[in-house]
Amino acid sequence: MAAAPAPTVRPVILGGDIGAYATARTFHEAYGVRSVVLAGVSTWQVARSVAVDHRVVPSLSRPDRLVATLREVVAERPEVTHLLLASADWYVDALVAHRAELEAMPGRVVVPYAGAEALDRIGDKGSFTALCRELGLPVPETVVVRAPDGPAAAAGLRFPVVVKASSTTAYHAVSFPGQQKVDRATDPTALATVLARIAGAGFDGDLLVQEEIPGPDSEMAAVNLFFDADGTWRFAQYGRVLLEEHTPGALGNSVAQVTGVHRGVVDQARRLLEHVGWRGFANVDLKRDPRDGVHRFLEVNPRVGRSGYAVTASGYDISRMYVDGFVTQTGGSAQVAGAGTGDGVVGTNEHLFHVLPLPLVRRYVDDADAALVRRLVRSGRATNPLLYLAERDPRRWAAVAAAQLNQVRKFARYHPKQRPRAT
Structure with missing residues (x-):
């Protein structure tokens, strides 16, 4: 184009x-x-x-x-x-x-971002969990603790649990050996070890200890939403994750995702953000609980994330939303066919976003998703944002190729699937 x-x-x-x-x-x-x-x-x-x-x-x-x-x-x-x-x-x-x-x-x-009060309510994971409960939105069973409190503070939760800082910004300000974006503990002894390591680093902020929702990466999901400068909702799109990163420092980052339709989850995410008076983009992370089929809210990233390019790739351009919503303020952010609902559009186009080589994606997903990947690739509906044909510098292409090959090593080392099937 x-x-x-x-x-x-x-x-x-x-x-x-x-x-x-x-x-x-x-x-x-x-x-x-x-x-x-x-x-x-x-x-x-x-x-x-x-x-x-x-x-x-x-x-x-x-x-x-x-x-x-x-x-x-x-x-x-x-x-x-x-x-x-x-x-x-x-x-x-x-x-x-x-x-x-x-x-x-x-x-x-x-x-083009929300105000400080809205960011605090959404960005702090403790406040976010409380807000979801207030609005009747499903979340994992959670307690908020401080690292020195020890595992007794999480009494009543079922193991395994995950541990993450309530404030990503505050946790980013400290650095220590063994630091991970999200820690996992299978029993109280393992939880004690995690909390002791964090306490020893001097981090004194709130931590969330949550019951882990079972299921593979493919139970994860995300909703990307956009609100203009006046707070009017303009766009939302559901995406189902196929694969996530499993390296300690990047655990949970989506590396393969298929956009699609789940109107109920989109409506819930929209209601959450409208409640706090959102502006700009947000990326809402969820996980479907296979025990009851309910998508539980995990957190909100107050920005376009790496998988936000899935929106553009599927036909709903992020840059035009920013320009129409904040620069020219003409509205009409999606500008393409979707499920219109008054002032906004729900994206319906199916597209594969990936930052891994496609053979690697097919290797680590189940048979049904491997077939889905092949179908989308054959129909020209798959995009790796790093493979931009306008790029001309051979040194850049060499760096991209090296990074793609490095993904093979990382997945072999860190992905929990011990024996990936041959493609």
Whole structure:
């Protein structure tokens, strides 16, 4: 598809992961613009890309450094609208905390995120769980503890359990050997070990201890939603996960997902976010409990995640939603056929999003999902955001190829499926 006439918008994306690259690719495909991507270190995901002006900024996570850097970037082109985006929760928090200062810069600067109060209610996993209960939305059995409390604080829960920090931003601020995004404990002794390790690192924030919902990766799901600057719901789409990451630092990240339809879950997610007055994108993580078939709410990412490119790939363009909803404020964010419901669209297009080589996806899913993958690939409805044909630098393609091969090693080492079947 040819790029549309470029609006006077310049995306600035904080963070250098696959999600940052996928967002930059979306804007480049739709409008032919390059996004400025700021990161603390150089990363292969965004380096040498036709869609990215990659800038390494040491100590970018420091608020003063972040604001000063954004001021310099905006001053380069004060005649355009700068759309400030983030690929990690802590960067979202920083943008919202400094919204007034950022939006007062010369020219027009837009921070397309919800307010601090809504972020606190959704972003803090303890508050989120309480909010879901208040609204009658299903969640896993959960207790909130502090690491020094020990396993007795989780008495009454059935093992195995998972342990995760209530605040992703606060947990990101500490670093210690054995640190994982999510820990798992099969009994009270294992839970004691996990809590002791976290306490020993000096982390004194809230932790969630939740009963683990059984079932493989394919029971996971996500709903992507978009609300415009006025808080009007414009778009939502359900996606069923096929595979997740299992490396300790990235556990739970979706690496293969199929978009589809589940109206009941979409309606629940929309009701949750409307209740807090949401703005911009959100990615709601759920898991279907095979014991009763109920999707239980796990958390909300207050931004476009790496699997957010599934929305664009399936025909509902993320960049156009941002531009229509926050820059030109003309609404009409989806602009393609879907299940319309008054002011918004529910995405219905089926598409495979993946960041793994397709043979690896087929190897680690069950027979039914392997057949689904083959069908979508044959019909041209499968997209890996890293394989962008507009890229021309051979060094970038070499880095992408090396990363794809590295996935084979990672899955062989970390995926719980001991004997993957041959493709």
